[in-house]
Amino acid sequence: DIQMTQSPSSLSASIGDRVSITCRASQSITNFLNWYQQKPGKAPNLLIYAASSLQSGVPSRFSGSGSGTDFTLTISSLQPEDFATYYCQQSYSTPRTFGPGTRVDTK
């Protein structure tokens, strides 16, 4: 199985901050990488697929980059509704493993 790691595991930020979350795969997954946002008590919501493609309806302040084993999710200007947990997921092979998550909370 491909193992996914994320850093940091949590971070504190303020409204308007630029926030970056890193995801690393245990082997190359080219650009088969998705990002999801999950709020407490809710299902995850797809933000980014294919490492950098923005899902329809997702604000443009979210962006993804990277290829191979290292990927980044960036929120250009943090908004109140962005406080949540973010998960990466590789879609290169089965099982489609998720990272452990990065919690973004208010500073």
Added chain:
Amino acid sequence: QVQLQESGPGLVKPSETLSLTCTVSGGSVSSESYYWSWIRQPPGKGLEWIAFINHSGGTNYNLSLKSRLTMSLDTSKSQFSLKLTSVTSADTAVYYCARGTFSSGFFYLDYWGQGTLVTVSS
């Protein structure tokens, strides 16, 4: 707008079988583009991909669960189902059904049910 809704018992006894159904509305489970998926999340923990099934009933299971797992598809009811046998407390989780989309070779989960908590306890 595609909607998914999980249903099934919220409490299952150890060693018994967990059975869940996901009903899809606003879309067809018979479409070749979609892979109907299950994901679970133990309380306070991260996400675990379980399995998916395609329009023709082809399945792909997480090998860690494969010996206990069966998925099925009922196109007449626009439903797909999960059965997990010999459950233990480690199977206690919120279970989500989701639509997996393949687009240009990329797979992602773009529509999710609200999730249902299944507790394994005597």
